[in-house]
Amino acid sequence: MPTPAAAPPLVLRNGRLPGSDEIVDTLIVDGRVRRLGYLGQAAAGIRSVDLEERWLIPGLWDNHVHFSQWAQTNQRLDLTGASSAAAVAALVAGWAPGVGSGETLVGFGFRDGLWPDAPSRALLDAAAGTVPVVLISGDLHACWLNSAALARHGHPEHPTGLLREEDCFAVVRALAEVPDTVMDAWADSAARVAASRGVVGIVDLEMNWNLATWQRRIQGGTDALRVEFGVYTQHLERAIALGLRSGAGIAETGGLLTVGPYKVITDGSLNTRTAYCVDEYPGLEGQPGSHGQLNVPPEELLTHLARAVAAGLRPAVHAIGDRANALALDAFEQLGCPGSIEHAQLLAPGDVARFARLGVVASVQPEHALDDRDVADRYWAGRTDRAFVLKSLLDAGVTLALGSDAPVAPLDPWVGIAAAVGRTRDGREPWHAEQSVSRQAALAASARGRHRVLVGDVADLAVCEIDPFVASVPDLRRMPVAATLLAGRFTHTAL
Numbered sequence: 001m002p003t004p005a006a007a008p009p010l011v012l013r014n015g016r017l018p019g020s021d022e023i024v025d026t027l028i029v030d031g032r033v034r035r036l037g038y039l040g041q042a043a044a045g046i047r048s049v050d051l052e053e054r055w056l057i058p059g060l061w062d063n064h065v066h067f068s069q070w071a072q073t074n075q076r077l078d079l080t081g082a083s084s085a086a087a088v089a090a091l092v093a094g095w096a097p098g099v100g101s102g103e104t105l106v107g108f109g110f111r112d113g114l115w116p117d118a119p120s121r122a123l124l125d126a127a128a129g130t131v132p133v134v135l136i137s138g139d140l141h142a143c144w145l146n147s148a149a150l151a152r153h154g155h156p157e158h159p160t161g162l163l164r165e166e167d168c169f170a171v172v173r174a175l176a177e178v179p180d181t182v183m184d185a186w187a188d189s190a191a192r193v194a195a196s197r198g199v200v201g202i203v204d205l206e207m208n209w210n211l212a213t214w215q216r217r218i219q220g221g222t223d224a225l226r227v228e229f230g231v232y233t234q235h236l237e238r239a240i241a242l243g244l245r246s247g248a249g250i251a252e253t254g255g256l257l258t259v260g261p262y263k264v265i266t267d268g269s270l271n272t273r274t275a276y277c278v279d280e281y282p283g284l285e286g287q288p289g290s291h292g293q294l295n296v297p298p299e300e301l302l303t304h305l306a307r308a309v310a311a312g313l314r315p316a317v318h319a320i321g322d323r324a325n326a327l328a329l330d331a332f333e334q335l336g337c338p339g340s341i342e343h344a345q346l347l348a349p350g351d352v353a354r355f356a357r358l359g360v361v362a363s364v365q366p367e368h369a370l371d372d373r374d375v376a377d378r379y380w381a382g383r384t385d386r387a388f389v390l391k392s393l394l395d396a397g398v399t400l401a402l403g404s405d406a407p408v409a410p411l412d413p414w415v416g417i418a419a420a421v422g423r424t425r426d427g428r429e430p431w432h433a434e435q436s437v438s439r440q441a442a443l444a445a446s447a448r449g450r451h452r453v454l455v456g457d458v459a460d461l462a463v464c465e466i467d468p469f470v471a472s473v474p475d476l477r478r479m480p481v482a483a484t485l486l487a488g489r490f491t492h493t494a495l
Helices: 067-075 085-098 121-128 147-152 165-175 180-195 210-219 233-241 298-310 322-335 351-358 366-379 390-395 413-422 439-445 473-478
Strands: 010-016 023-029 032-037 047-050 055-058 060-065 105-110 133-137 142-145 162-164 199-204 226-232 257-265 315-319 339-343 360-364 400-402 461-464 481-486 489-493
Touching: 010 055, 010 461, 060 400, 060 413, 067 105, 067 180, 085 105, 085 121, 085 133, 121 133, 121 142, 121 147, 133 147, 133 165, 142 147, 142 165, 162 165, 180 199, 180 210, 180 489, 199 257, 199 481, 210 226, 210 257, 226 233, 233 257, 233 298, 257 298, 257 339, 298 315, 298 322, 315 322, 322 339, 322 351, 351 360, 351 390, 360 390, 366 413, 390 400, 400 413, 400 439, 413 439, 413 473
Parallel strands: 010 047, 060 199, 105 133, 199 226, 226 257, 257 315, 315 339, 339 360, 360 400
Antiparallel strands: 010 023, 023 032, 055 461, 133 142, 142 162, 461 481, 481 489
16 A cells, blocks of 8 residues: 655554553654554654543545545435435425526435335426436435436436436436536545544545546645545546556555556446346336346456456456346456455355355445345345345455445445444344444454554554444444544544
8 A cells, every 4th residue: 555645753642542441652653653552752853642541543444435426415405314206306396496597406315215106207397397307316326307307318208217227327427527626625525524534545436537536636635535546347448558557556646546446337226126136126026127137247247357357457346136246256256366346235145155265355335234224124025134244244254345335325434333333223123133243343344454553554543532342333323533644644633
């Protein structure tokens, strides 16, 4: 991992390490932890900061985000609480009069899997008239448009206005075409908010060409986070021509920007009923797409992955349904290469062991289990004992990497840690509590395998007000973060 330009030497005094009452000092030199323990008087010119017995932990990563979309979320109509299509239409009707001429009303967060009524273009037409409306589902795999927006985005004759998978992705990409100065300001603000939650790095899997985007942002002063950027199939040949290899640093970004994985989306999502499954979805039996949607056939997946691997790009394969996960594992097995499966929500019997045997990382988003529990109970009835199986994966020796999939869930690793540990939210009974993981395991999966600060570590650190090893699940979710450091440089401090 490239190291950003190191800050001057620093001593963090009177800190604690999780699970211990021992008070330690931490010496940071050249961006690394050089000593832990009682240090006595610091040499002249070395800055000291008193942690006042707060807890020092490794800095946190969000291993799966869509950062530009997350940065845009605050600018969009919030649909997360809507329980029906009619309720969404009422929200749209309230916002539409404030939309400027030529602008699009954009909303985010609807989840229609359990609605009593169906989305329709007519419903949005009645709510917004000629104002173009694009509503993005909470799982990012569907968009609901009115007639004006359908015409603008090339689907004037679409019967329902509900676009799924690639049709949806094309609309989302078009919405991201905000002026750079505006988007970069939103991104900088979002990065600083992330740093205030102890985040030191993200894996950005936005679908656009992220190399140029992040070079511009970092050179423009956005320096609160490390960024690993993903590459999609539409940009694969461009990345290969530039010689990009996963793990390689990008020059003139102060060590902050690194080439990430090659991302392929092989199926859809649960709420959109496009996750590709062995069993049919209830209510869709015998219909086209009753098993979900396979976006990339196995032979095409193998061709793409082989091309990327040969060029030094690590695969990250989106797979949610059990059949999609099995096909992704088949591809990894045929290629004999490392990589990750993103989401891994529903696994066939025996595929947990295949993850371990093949050395495939399970890049998972624990908060999705709580968002989707009721939808899963309906559409994956009788199979939820093998959904979001974090503990089974850990027990088998599989490496977990926790993320949010922001904006699907908040870009806040403490939310994911709490979900992984407690399997509950909002006072409900834990959902499949047998799949809960320990606090230490959840922290390590959010901190690149580290659950404790060690001498020699890069000084990417966070300072907590509560010991994460003993905190309650509600306290984990709200964890107060007093400071965050990147290579010994403060990116957030409330000390």
